[in-house]
Amino acid sequence: MTARERVAGNVANYVDERTGAAAWLKKNLNKVFPDHWSFMLGEIALYSFVILLLSGTFLTFWFDPSMRHVVYEGSYQPLKDVEMSAAYASTLHISFDVRGGLLMRQIHHWAALIFVAAIVVHLLRVFFTGAFRKPREFNWILGVALLTLAIVEGFLGYSLPDDLLSGTGIRIAHAIIQSIPVVGTYLSFFAFGGAFPGEVFIPRIYIVHVLLLPGIFLALITIHLMLVWYQKHTQYPGPGRTEKNVVGYPLMPVYMAKAGGFFFIVFGVTAFLGAVASINPLWLYGPYTPGQISAGSQPDWYMGWLDGLVRMAPPLETYLFGKTISWNILIPGLIIPGIIFTGMALYPFIESWLTGDKREHHLLDRPRNVPNRTALGAMSLTFMVIAMINGGNDIIATHFDLTINQIMWFSRIGIIVLPPLAFVITKRICLSLQRKDRELVLHGRETGRLVMLPHGEFVEVHEELSPAKKFALTQHEQPVAIELVKEDARGVINPKGIKAKLQARFSAANAENIAKPTPAEVKELESGHH
Amino acid sequence: MSKELEPLADPGLPEHIHRKADIDPIAAKRAERQVAVLFSLSAVGTLLFIYSFFFVSEDLFIFVPIMGSTNAQQLGIGIGMAASLLFIGFGAVHWAKTLMPDQEVIAERHELRSDPKDREEFVKTAKGGAQAAGLGRRPLIKRSLAAAAGLAGLPAVLLLRDLGPLPGNALNETSWKSGTRLVTDPGDRPIKPSDLEVGAVAQVMPELATGKKRTLEDIAKDAVLLIRLRPSEFQLDAERLSWTYEGIIAFSKICSHMGCAVALYEQTTKHLLCPCHQSTFDVTRAAKVIFGPAARPLPQLAITVDADGYLIAKQPFNEAVGPSFWERKS
Numbered sequence: 051m052t053a054r055e056r057v058a059g060n061v062a063n064y065v066d067e068r069t070g071a072a073a074w075l076k077k078n079l080n081k082v083f084p085d086h087w088s089f090m091l092g093e094i095a096l097y098s099f100v101i102l103l104l105s106g107t108f109l110t111f112w113f114d115p116s117m118r119h120v121v122y123e124g125s126y127q128p129l130k131d132v133e134m135s136a137a138y139a140s141t142l143h144i145s146f147d148v149r150g151g152l153l154m155r156q157i158h159h160w161a162a163l164i165f166v167a168a169i170v171v172h173l174l175r176v177f178f179t180g181a182f183r184k185p186r187e188f189n190w191i192l193g194v195a196l197l198t199l200a201i202v203e204g205f206l207g208y209s210l211p212d213d214l215l216s217g218t219g220i221r222i223a224h225a226i227i228q229s230i231p232v233v234g235t236y237l238s239f240f241a242f243g244g245a246f247p248g249e250v251f252i253p254r255i256y257i258v259h260v261l262l263l264p265g266i267f268l269a270l271i272t273i274h275l276m277l278v279w280y281q282k283h284t285q286y287p288g289p290g291r292t293e294k295n296v297v298g299y300p301l302m303p304v305y306m307a308k309a310g311g312f313f314f315i316v317f318g319v320t321a322f323l324g325a326v327a328s329i330n331p332l333w334l335y336g337p338y339t340p341g342q343i344s345a346g347s348q349p350d351w352y353m354g355w356l357d358g359l360v361r362m363a364p365p366l367e368t369y370l371f372g373k374t375i376s377w378n379i380l381i382p383g384l385i386i387p388g389i390i391f392t393g394m395a396l397y398p399f400i401e402s403w404l405t406g407d408k409r410e411h412h413l414l415d416r417p418r419n420v421p422n423r424t425a426l427g428a429m430s431l432t433f434m435v436i437a438m439i440n441g442g443n444d445i446i447a448t449h450f451d452l453t454i455n456q457i458m459w460f461s462r463i464g465i466i467v468l469p470p471l472a473f474v475i476t477k478r479i480c481l482s483l484q485r486k487d488r489e490l491v492l493h494g495r496e497t498g499r500l501v502m503l504p505h506g507e508f509v510e511v512h513e514e515l516s517p518a519k520k521f522a523l524t525q526h527e528q529p530v531a532i533e534l535v536k537e538d539a540r541g542v543i544n545p546k547g548i549k550a551k552l553q554a555r556f557s558a559a560n561a562e563n564i565a566k567p568t569p570a571e572v573k574e575l576e577s578g579h580h
Numbered sequence: 581m582s583k584e585l586e587p588l589a590d591p592g593l594p595e596h597i598h599r600k601a602d603i604d605p606i607a608a609k610r611a612e613r614q615v616a617v618l619f620s621l622s623a624v625g626t627l628l629f630i631y632s633f634f635f636v637s638e639d640l641f642i643f644v645p646i647m648g649s650t651n652a653q654q655l656g657i658g659i660g661m662a663a664s665l666l667f668i669g670f671g672a673v674h675w676a677k678t679l680m681p682d683q684e685v686i687a688e689r690h691e692l693r694s695d696p697k698d699r700e701e702f703v704k705t706a707k708g709g710a711q712a713a714g715l716g717r718r719p720l721i722k723r724s725l726a727a728a729a730g731l732a733g734l735p736a737v738l739l740l741r742d743l744g745p746l747p748g749n750a751l752n753e754t755s756w757k758s759g760t761r762l763v764t765d766p767g768d769r770p771i772k773p774s775d776l777e778v779g780a781v782a783q784v785m786p787e788l789a790t791g792k793k794r795t796l797e798d799i800a801k802d803a804v805l806l807i808r809l810r811p812s813e814f815q816l817d818a819e820r821l822s823w824t825y826e827g828i829i830a831f832s833k834i835c836s837h838m839g840c841a842v843a844l845y846e847q848t849t850k851h852l853l854c855p856c857h858q859s860t861f862d863v864t865r866a867a868k869v870i871f872g873p874a875a876r877p878l879p880q881l882a883i884t885v886d887a888d889g890y891l892i893a894k895q896p897f898n899e900a901v902g903p904s905f906w907e908r909k910s
Contacts, residue, residue, distance in 0.1 A: 082687035149633060153658045185692050218840055222856065225838035225903040235751065235905045240743040245750050245797045246839070282689055290593030296687045297593065304680045311672025318666030325658020326647060340800035341765065341783060341833060343841040345855045360838070360873060361857045367875035367904060374908040378873045379838065412689060444858065454858050455871060491588075517591040524588045569588055 083305050084285035084298035088175045093309060095168035096275075097316040098161045099267065105158040106260065112148055114140040115210060115256035117249035126333055134212075134337035137252055141211040142333055157324035162204045164320060166352040169197045177397075177427050180415035181284045184408065187398040189277045192270055194395040199263060199270075201352050206259040208330065208350055212252055215330075217338025218347050220251065222360075229379040247340065287413045287525050289518040296412075348445065355434050358441030359386055362461045390430075404556040406532050418487070419526045421480035422560050428476035429469040436465045484564035487523045490515060491567045492575055524566050531558040596683045611678035618671035625663025632656025751908070752900045754786075754801045756881060761787035762806065762830070762891040770890040773826050776808040781845045783833060786893070801901050803833035803841065804881055806891075809850065813864050820866050823882035825891065830881040831867050832901040835859060837874035839903045852878070876904070 066072040083089075116136040122129050124139070126146045144151035173193055176182055182190035205223070209216045224246045228238040243250035282296050291297050299305055323329075335344055349357050359382035366377035393400075401423065402408060417424040439446065440461035447454050494512035502508055515523070534554035537543045544550050600607040632653050640652040647655075694702070715722055761770045762784040776782060784804050788794055811827040823829075831852070835842045840856035845863075851870070852861040859874030861867040867878035879901050882894035900908050 082685055085684075149638075149653070150657050152654055153661070218856065221840055222838045228903055228905045231906055233906075235747045235907055238905075239745060239747045239750075240740065243744040246800050247796050248744075250744075281692060282687070289591045290686070292590075294689050296689060297684050299682075300685060304676050304682070307672045307676035307680060311669045311676065314665045314669030314672065316669075318662050318664075318669055321658060321665055322662035325655060325662055338796075340796055340839075341785075341803035341841055343843045343855050345844060347840075347855055357857075363873045365859075365869055365873055365875040369908075369910055372909070373906055374904045374910075375906070376875065376904040378875050379903070410692070444855065458858070458872075517589070518594055521588050521590050525590070567588075572588060 078279075079300070079302040081279070081301045082282075082296045082298045083301065084283050084291075084296060086286055088179075089283065090312065091168055091172035091175055093312060094316055095165055095172055096271065097313045098165035098168055098320070099271065100313070101161040101317055101320055102158065102165060103264065105154045105161060106264075108154045109144060109151075109158060110260060112140055112144045112151065113137070113210070115253045117212070117252060129333065129336065132337065135252075137210060137212040138332075138337045141213070145333060153321075153324050155324075156327070156329050157320050159208070159329045160323040160327070161320050162207060163329075163351060164316075166197070166200050166204055169193070169200055170352075173197060174427070174431075178415075178417045178424060179284070179286075180411065180420060180423065182398045183411040184398075184402065185281055185410050186277070186284075189274055189281075190398050191395050192274045192277075194391060196267070196270055196274065198391055199266060203259060203263045203267070204350055204352060206255045206263070210252060210256060210259065211332050212338050213332035214335035214338050214342060214344055215332065215347060217247065217340070218343055219349055219353075220247065221340065222357075226379055226383040229376040229383065231373070231375055231380075247338070282412070284412050284414050287416070288522050291413065293410070293412050345444075348442065351438075354441035355437040356383065356387060356441070358437040358439065358443070358461065359383075361443060362437075362440045362458055362465065364462075404553060405529060405560055406553065406557060407529070413525075416526065418480040418483040419528075419563070420560075421477045421484075421563065424480050425473040425476040429473040432469045432472040433465060436461055436468060440465075481562075481564055484566075488564055488567055491520050491523050492571060520572070526566070528563050528566060529557065529561050531561040593684065593686070599678065599682060601678045602682075608679065611674070615671050615675045615679070618667050618674060620667075622664045622667035622671065625660050625665075625667060627660070629657050629660030629664060632660055747907075751902070751905055754897055754901060755798055756786050756802065756804075756893045756896045758893060758895045759886065760893045761886070762804070762883065762893070763787045765803070771806070772889050773808075773828055773885065773891060776806060776828060778808050778810055778827065779847055780808050782806045784830070784891075800839070801832075801834060804830050805833045805842070805845070805852070806830050807845065807850075807863055809864065813850070815865050820880060823880055823894065825883050825885060828883065828891070829863065830883050830893075831861075831863075831878040832881065832897065833878075834902045835874060836869075836876040836878055836901075837872070837903060842878060 062072070114136045118136040119133055120136050120139050122132050122134055122139050122142065124130075124143050124147055126142055129142065141155075144155055146152070176190065176193065205219065209220050209223075224238055224242065227241060228234045230237060238246070241251065241254075242248040243254075283298075285291050285296060285298065299308075336342075348354070360379065363378045363382045366381075368375050368377065415423075417427075440457065443454055443457040443461070446452065446457055494514040497511045497513050499511045500508050501511055532554055534550055535544050546553075601611045602608075632655075636653040636656050638651075638653050641649045642652045642655070644650045644655065693699075710716065763770055763786070765783045765785045768785070768788070770787065771782070771784065782805070784806050785794065785799070786802050806828055807830075808826075808828045811824070813827075814821060814824065814829070816824070831842075833841050833843070835854040835856065837854065837857055837859050840854050842852050842854045842859075842861065844853040844855055845851075846853065850863045852863055852867065853859070854861075854872070854874070857873050859872030860870050861874070861878055862870050866880055869875065869877060879897050879899050881897060883891055884894045886892045899910060
């Protein structure tokens, strides 16, 4: 035993005698994680969160979330002697008079954009591969909650500096709060400590931004990861992989090195963006005043869809029984987002009910093998993308020489027509891909080599797939429709009535698939001529 | 539910193929050197950071392609930091990929549900606990506890009461009174009609009592746009026409949709456009909404001139300015 080993042994012994950690660590250091590039997406979100904590803490050392009036005396000449809030002045101080301050501000902002983007892409991966199915429904809900909070946290963050752009964002948030029927006016007066803009809103959202929400994030992310750990990661189907095992690399050392290294890569890329790509140059906007605005006001990307929905809303407002309801704000600003996020959170339960599938799933779906789910995902994405395009309608109009009206009407009609179209097209594409898989298994890969037979006929040589590939293309199950039981053998009418009908219809639609090749078909072809 | 057709045979995990570094000591040595070089590059990045931090002037700007003129210190510490992090990452990943074991291993999954005996015992313990507490037998305790716990939430809500004042009539009022002078913003100078040429647009505020300071809350509801047209260009009813003065018309600058400043005036079409959500208002028709999500015209301020010939408000706004709210009239 070398001296170093003896020291390590002593330390390990000291800790274990006080915690009993060895038994747990022995098991978990060998924990197996499946390997796939798409499993990195959630990791990016996690690492961006860590970067946000680090860079955010740095910023708090100088940022002063106060609405106190000050006269700017810093080194940025164009704003010299301008009266502004301490929040804006301290942000300018960080940007111009703290070494590395601008870099950290830009890293913080880029990391926030990446954080939300990574959550969204991770969510799409989980959705399209069916990773949310039993037993992972809780983790899906946690994920939806984290996405919602991330959007709120991001909005609060870019509202803090009290520049002209961020103040305009707060103005719009204020109008949304105020539009809530019955209590809206009161809520807005409580939140803002009186009339807009007041002097308390930014200090209040500051504490929410740096303490309350990060605390909730930490708790939820911890549970999210513990569940992943405990339930073991899902894996893509393939030879040797089953519902009963996990195939991959052990945590120690491969995953530690890869995941640890990846953290540094994510941090490095964010730092690189912060170094070379200017983001939110708020010194150009000037301090906030409600009487001014800059043209082409744009929120951060993850708010774009919301802004786009608000922009395309028809001018609907009702005045009934002496009360005003702004449907033009309520519907796009609260009702549609509410439906989207609630529907998203409940989706695992809806799908399980519609398909009648209550079993555990640890093998992921290939999106093409679940055409309805994939089509639904494409449909929702189309909706969001059109909303987002409309959120940038002023920018698009000036860049592509279109009028705002053209883009607005494209969006208003498109958001109703295009999502269903996307559903139909995606479903057709999925079925075609299934057909292609079947073709591949039964007839092999087209090699492009033409052979002339003795009697002059030309045929293309098809190369048989490897058994591993064949298995991968046929291992999935294909659902069968739930039969509608109108009445049982004794003539008792099904008490579930319309619910049973609904379920039968959806499961029938779900069962529309291209039959995968059976072993018998494969065998027949193998034994026959080719 | 699904019909499980008998699947094709699972050929099992593919045979493990060794990497070059696994079998060739020279390749392994090369990989080791590569990892070391990557880690060293990280150290170079850190040196660049330190150098830029201490020895590059804060005022030095250099030309960088694409980025243009760039602050050298900011760029140096940024690139240095990025490199110091990135190359640690690249090194670790390269190490894992070339030298650490790459043979996939199989672990068993265990069903998550507890075994039936544990479940049974859990139910027994839980029920036993509830029984021991007498929850079932003593409904009075259960109900009074439920009521008390429900009520105990009230203080938490009530404590938030002093977050802000009650709205009262605040949203219906502005600083505009009958006879308030219009003053330029910025500058606070009273305006005569002759100061505005036809086609001109100006932001104005109500004149302040001496010694008073204009707050942001004031601006958020008092900001007004003055626009001068030829009187013949208006298409207004008699009342609204009487609210204009020699072709000068005044509107609240606060958008009736979500309260942004309606700052874009297009002279040829005489449209006002809100940059936030593109609501468009026709100035000649009392700011009627002609496009976008706004549901109401911008409130019009009735103006005239006082004895000294300065523009004044004839009367306060006859409706609330800014975005709608539940209690808003009309």
